[in-house]
Amino acid sequence: MKRIEDIKVMLTGKKAAPKSRPPERDLPDPADLPLDMPLKDVFMRRRSSLDFSDATICDEDLVRILWAADGINGKGKNDNHRTTPTTLNWKEIDTYVVKANGVWLWVPERHVLSFVHEKDCRKDFCLLQPMVSQAPVHLVYVYDQAKTQGLMTDLAMQIVQFIKKKSITTLSEEVMAHAPLLDAGARVMAVYMACAALNLNCLARLTFDSQKVHDTLGLTATQKPLCVQTLGHKPKGLLDLAF
Numbered sequence: 679m680k681r682i683e684d685i686k687v688m689l690t691g692k693k694a695a696p697k698s699r700p701p702e703r704d705l706p707d708p709a710d711l712p713l714d715m716p717l718k719d720v721f722m723r724r725r726s727s728l729d730f731s732d733a734t735i736c737d738e739d740l741v742r743i744l745w746a747a748d749g750i751n752g753k754g755k756n757d758n759h760r761t762t763p764t765t766l767n768w769k770e771i772d773t774y775v776v777k778a779n780g781v782w783l784w785v786p787e788r789h790v791l792s793f794v795h796e797k798d799c800r801k802d803f804c805l806l807q808p809m810v811s812q813a814p815v816h817l818v819y820v821y822d823q824a825k826t827q828g829l830m831t832d833l834a835m836q837i838v839q840f841i842k843k844k845s846i847t848t849l850s851e852e853v854m855a856h857a858p859l860l861d862a863g864a865r866v867m868a869v870y871m872a873c874a875a876l877n878l879n880c881l882a883r884l885t886f887d888s889q890k891v892h893d894t895l896g897l898t899a900t901q902k903p904l905c906v907q908t909l910g911h912k913p914k915g916l917l918d919l920a921f
């Protein structure tokens with residue numbers, strides 16, 4: 679089935695003007711930055727924490743964390759392999775980065791942050807845990823159902839329809855519902871491990887107003903926020919916790 683843009687070209691003979699790319703902020707190349715700690719030590723240090731300083735996270739640490747969550751780890755023919763898996767290779771989870779200087783979208787192929795808007799809306803992502811609102815970074819994992827449509831998904835659904843067993847149909851529906859949660863969970867754990875290696879505090883949260891987050895990020899009808907992960911330095915003392 680041809681895309682709408684292709685049909686318009688056939689009817690009008692004119693190609694649509696290419697969409698301009700939003701401004702982007704380059705981050706350091708994660709391939710040049712070490713993230714070295716014995717795996718056992720990482721697991722021993724992994725924690726959830728409610729305590730965050732408002733000190734900024736440097737670009738070098740931020741790109742290490744984003745690469746761990748969803749980075750390119752292949753070369754040559756496998757140059758689009760990712761650091762975390764997704765069901766049927768959908769890559770259906772987008773990672774938004776919420777900071778004091780605005781909202782950004784992580785683009786793993788170019789290790790850049792794509793500009794969304796410039797407002798400091800970190801408080802919009804903190805519902806029942808206001809103490810985390812001063813943290814410098816919130817990562818928001820957003821499921822995009824549109825990205826699950828493709829050849830592999832169509833083939834899997836055709837096989838299910840061919841079998842014509844109610845139990846298989848029910849199972850396939852459950853898989854479609856649970857898969858984005860599993861894929862987002864893989865990113866959550868990868869970020870926990872990266873933060874442990876970098877000596878940063880981290881907290882994965884489901885306590886947010888889904889509609890407010892949807893509006894703040896400017897999401898489409900096919901997108902749904904699944905989880906927020908808050909990152910920051912450990913507070914130095916009581917004054918850091920008070921302000």
